[in-house]
Amino acid sequence: MTTILGIETSCDETAAAVVIDGRDIRSNVVASQADLHAQYGGVFPEMASRAHIEQIYGVVRAALNQANTTLDGIDAIAVTRGPGLPGSLVVGANMAKGLALGHPGLPIIGMNHLEGHVYSLWLAGPEYRYTPGEVPSTEFVPIHFPVVVLIVSGGHTELLLMNEHGQYQRLGGTIDDAAGEAFDKVGRLLGLPYPGGPSIQKAAAGGNSAAFDLPRVWLRGDHGEQNYDFSFSGLKTAALRLLRSIAPGYDPEHPGAVPLPVADLAASFQAAVVEVLVGKAIRAAEAHNASEILIAGGVSANSLLRAEMIRQARRPVRVPPLSLCTDNAAMIATAGYYRFLSGQRDSAGFDIRPNWPLA
Numbered sequence: 001m002t003t004i005l006g007i008e009t010s011c012d013e014t015a016a017a018v019v020i021d022g023r024d025i026r027s028n029v030v031a032s033q034a035d036l037h038a039q040y041g042g043v044f045p046e047m048a049s050r051a052h053i054e055q056i057y058g059v060v061r062a063a064l065n066q067a068n069t070t071l072d073g074i075d076a077i078a079v080t081r082g083p084g085l086p087g088s089l090v091v092g093a094n095m096a097k098g099l100a101l102g103h104p105g106l107p108i109i110g111m112n113h114l115e116g117h118v119y120s121l122w123l124a125g126p127e128y129r130y131t132p133g134e135v136p137s138t139e140f141v142p143i144h145f146p147v148v149v150l151i152v153s154g155g156h157t158e159l160l161l162m163n164e165h166g167q168y169q170r171l172g173g174t175i176d177d178a179a180g181e182a183f184d185k186v187g188r189l190l191g192l193p194y195p196g197g198p199s200i201q202k203a204a205a206g207g208n209s210a211a212f213d214l215p216r217v218w219l220r221g222d223h224g225e226q227n228y229d230f231s232f233s234g235l236k237t238a239a240l241r242l243l244r245s246i247a248p249g250y251d252p253e254h255p256g257a258v259p260l261p262v263a264d265l266a267a268s269f270q271a272a273v274v275e276v277l278v279g280k281a282i283r284a285a286e287a288h289n290a291s292e293i294l295i296a297g298g299v300s301a302n303s304l305l306r307a308e309m310i311r312q313a314r315r316p317v318r319v320p321p322l323s324l325c326t327d328n329a330a331m332i333a334t335a336g337y338y339r340f341l342s343g344q345r346d347s348a349g350f351d352i353r354p355n356w357p358l359a
């Protein structure tokens with residue numbers, strides 16, 4: 001039995017969790033700063049690191065307490081090393097180093113945040129594996145490689161092929177804005193509360209996704225063939241142009257000042273993003289004969305993305321439970337468990353890696 005303490009502070013969530021054998025979540029504590037940043041309409045890095053400093057000690061204590069254990073019962077600490085905000089990452093890294101200093105022999109494993117998102121799928125129950133036309137199994141079905149993984153969050157959009165634990169081949173990714181960033185920016189244009197993703201999904205529920213024609217950017221390589229990269233910044237520009245044309249007097253600084261068909265706009269925007277994400281992930285899965293498609297990251301909470309991927313994939317699709325889509329430390333602990341098994345141990349002098357690519 002291997003017990004890992006996970007610590008995550010890469011962005012605006014201060015999180016700690018205790019997970020046994022990469023699967024059994026004994027505690028999963030998340031202190032979100034969403035309310036703090038909402039007033040600025042986005043994450044304010046300076047405020048984020050200060051809030052992490054205030055929260056980290058209590059969050060780690062709570063995770064150990066809720067798991068009914070102490071550091072003596074922990075085999076290793078898995079802590080997010082990057083990518084993320086430097087001032088936020090150092091808080092978690094220093095916490096882990098401090099704990100290890102007080103417990104000689106307790107290993108630290110520096111984790112890639114994106115790998116954490118990937119491993120949220122190893123924590124998902126059997127009901128989160130969808131096979132068209134089949135009743136979900138009641139037992140966890142092991143994940144067989146190769147799988148195609150789509151990571152979609154506020155900071156990242158990555159399409160990966162995974163052939164083994166800990167091995168990632170990058171098929172493509174965003175060349176400008178991340179998918180979640182596009183949701184957040186367009187949410188702001190529509191005058192919806194931050195973060196934009198959940199707000200747009202909610203607003204879109206009563207809307208017509210065919211009301212407005214927003215661009216689907218498929219991107220092509222040198223020989224005209226579609227590639228696996230994404231571009232979402234043009235969508236924001238197109239949304240702004242559309243708003244100016246349908247609502248005379250529209251001012252992005254005061255989006256609420258003129259009446260807008262928010263539901264139709266939200267639904268049309270959401271459909272445009274989802275169509276491209278689903279189309280490319282499925283093409284990648286077919287090209288590489290993936291046994292399943294895994295979706296992770298904050299945007300994987302999106303109900304249209306889930307529904308369309310499941311409807312079109314022609315192979316099983318796995319999504320994390322909503323509580324594991326956004327940043328948390330259970331996913332870091334689970335990814336850390338597989339790193340622990342592979343023998344990884346990091347020295348106490350390790351540095352953070354704010355721009356650390358996964359592949």
Ligand code: KG4
Binds near residue numbers: 180196298299
């Ligand atoms: O993974 P995450 O918590 O943080 C990062 O590592 O970036 O993802 C946060 C992102 C935000 O951009 C948020 O708007 C988006 O995930 N998001 C959603 C939904 N829930 C969260 N986007 C679309 N639909 C949702 N339901």
Ligand code: ZN
Binds near residue numbers: 297326
């Ligand atoms: Zn994340």
